[in-house]
Structures are given as C-alpha cells and as structure tokens.
Amino acid sequence: MDKVFKALSDATRRHLLDRLYVNNGQTLSELCDGLAMSRQAATQHLALLEAANLVSTTRRGREKLHYLNPVPLHEIQERWIDKFERPRLRTLSALKRKAEHAMSDKPQFVYTTYIEATADKVWEALTDPETTAAYWGHSNVSDWQPGSAWEHRRTDGSGIADVVGTVVEAIPGKRLVFTWAGPDEDRPDGPSTVTFDLRPLGDSVVRLTVTHENLRDEEEHRQASGGWSAVLSNLKTYVETGKPLSSPPWS
Known part of the structure; x- marks a missing residue:
C-alpha cells in the first residue's frame, strides 16, 4: 500500500x-x-x-x-x-x-496479480489438468500446441466441458493465448480470447496479466470481471501455499 x-x-x-x-x-x-x-x-x-x-x-x-x-x-x-x-x-x-x-478494438478486461513463484510453476498452474482442478474446479485439458483444441472440463467425472476453444499461442513460462466459448454457444462476432502474460520479477516473483477480449456486452463483462478476480485469487493462494482458499471465492 x-x-x-x-x-x-x-x-x-x-x-x-x-x-x-x-x-x-x-x-x-x-x-x-x-x-x-x-x-x-x-x-x-x-x-x-x-x-x-x-x-x-x-x-x-x-x-x-x-x-x-x-x-x-x-x-x-x-x-x-x-x-x-x-x-x-x-x-x-x-x-x-x-x-x-x-x-x-482493445482488450476489454485486464487484470494483473503478483505471485511468489517461478514462471514455470505459474505456467504449470495454468496448463496442468490436476493443478487447475485443485484451484479452479475444472481441469484445463490440452496438449497446448498452437492450433490444438482445449477444454475446461468439470471435475465431477462427467467429462463435460463448460468452455472450449483453440490454442492460439503457447510459449511456456511466458505467454498463453486461447479462444474461449461455450460448447454450443452462438457468437456471430466469434469467440472471446484470453491471454496470460507471465513476466518474472527476479527469481521468485511473477507478474501475471490476464486479458479477456471480444466480450459481447456489459453482462458478459461483469461476469468476466467477477470470475477472473475469484479464479486468480485462488490460483495465487494455491501456488504460494499449496492449497486453495478455504472457501471457493466464486461461491
């Protein structure tokens, strides 16, 4: 402060x-x-x-x-x-x-947080299915190669993906970009795009900036603002302490 x-x-x-x-x-x-x-x-x-x-x-x-x-x-x-x-x-x-x-024509939602960890550790938290399940409540599943599909799957064993998309860019430890949309969502202007930019500050602190573009309207912007704030708070806590917040922030 x-x-x-x-x-x-x-x-x-x-x-x-x-x-x-x-x-x-x-x-x-x-x-x-x-x-x-x-x-x-x-x-x-x-x-x-x-x-x-x-x-x-x-x-x-x-x-x-x-x-x-x-x-x-x-x-x-x-x-x-x-x-x-x-x-x-x-x-x-x-x-x-x-x-x-x-x-x-510019990013519609930008959020920055600072995490006490290495860039590799934060990258793993964004891309490893088991790790994402631990703090996000969903598993992010993909081979994380540009052009590959990715899915945001529920962890209840149903295998249902609430969000799907395509990997646009993946530079381990530095930058991850993918499209974001519901599996049956009709979006005339195309899916939204999420970008994670990782910037190491020294050996043990990473500045993580999340950019969510092409949000359709004020309601979707509101949902993105609240959703990302909760998810990133849980991610930061999990990476730094080894466990998520005691109560899921989105509940």
Whole structure:
C-alpha cells in the first residue's frame, strides 16, 4: 500500500491516471501527447504506477498499451473511506468498465496479480489438468500446441466441458493465448480470447496479466470481471501455499 500512496502523491502521475480513465489502453506516445515532458520522464512515472499495480500493460504487436487498474484504489476505499461513507463513492466498478470499453478494438478486461513463484510453476498452474482442478474446479485439458483444441472440463467425472476453444499461442513460462466459448454457444462476432502474460520479477516473483477480449456486452463483462478476480485469487493462494482458499471465492 505504501507504493500506492507514493505513486498517487505526484500530480503528474495522477494526471496520467486521469488520462487512462478517459481513454484506457494508450501507448506511451499517446500519453505523452500534449504533456510537457519527455518520453523518458513519462516512462519513469509509468514504471512507478506499474510497480504500485495502478497500471497494467500488455503488448499488441510492437505497441505497449497501458491500462488503468482500479483494484488498489478500491482497497483504499474499502479500508479508509467506505466504512465512513458507504452510500457514496460506489463508482470504481463503473470507472473500470468505462475505461476498458473506451475503445472496442482493445482488450476489454485486464487484470494483473503478483505471485511468489517461478514462471514455470505459474505456467504449470495454468496448463496442468490436476493443478487447475485443485484451484479452479475444472481441469484445463490440452496438449497446448498452437492450433490444438482445449477444454475446461468439470471435475465431477462427467467429462463435460463448460468452455472450449483453440490454442492460439503457447510459449511456456511466458505467454498463453486461447479462444474461449461455450460448447454450443452462438457468437456471430466469434469467440472471446484470453491471454496470460507471465513476466518474472527476479527469481521468485511473477507478474501475471490476464486479458479477456471480444466480450459481447456489459453482462458478459461483469461476469468476466467477477470470475477472473475469484479464479486468480485462488490460483495465487494455491501456488504460494499449496492449497486453495478455504472457501471457493466464486461461491
């Protein structure tokens, strides 16, 4: 939390967050446009915001896009504001939805978490059927080769897959991309796409960024937001402690 307050203490960094609120998913050049600062200075400010988990990044081709991550702000609200003014300031979720939908051709949901583990361990947690069953309640089954099918199977022995898709990209320990849709789902605009980006920070910490694109509407966005938050919290706990949360967060 100290990093969050340090990041927010500077007016320039607050202005950068304001710009991402208005138009989420901007490149460094876009954020620098109209500001009296060099790219190097902006990069330093963004690095502090990213270290505080207030900004998440993802790459699309050669571009690095920056996204507002309101989760730390929400934690501040709950700890120091919400308990005194519960009827007010319930706008963070709306802020997040607006920011993520600002440009339809950019990722619609981005979530970043930090896990105390190696990249190989986190990769295993995403792709190993037994491990995914332990913290997700479903087994992710595939050979994880580009072009191969994958299934999100129930663990009740029925073998039913609630989600299916195709592996788009798989770089062990670094990046996993696959399509996501119900087995009989009619999606005129095509399936949504989920991307896991793993970035080691030293030898024992991984920054995991999940991007879920091509969500159809506000309801699907709401479901994705709640679902991924729960799953990733359980994943982090399982990888770091060897066991999931005592109560499934989605229940």
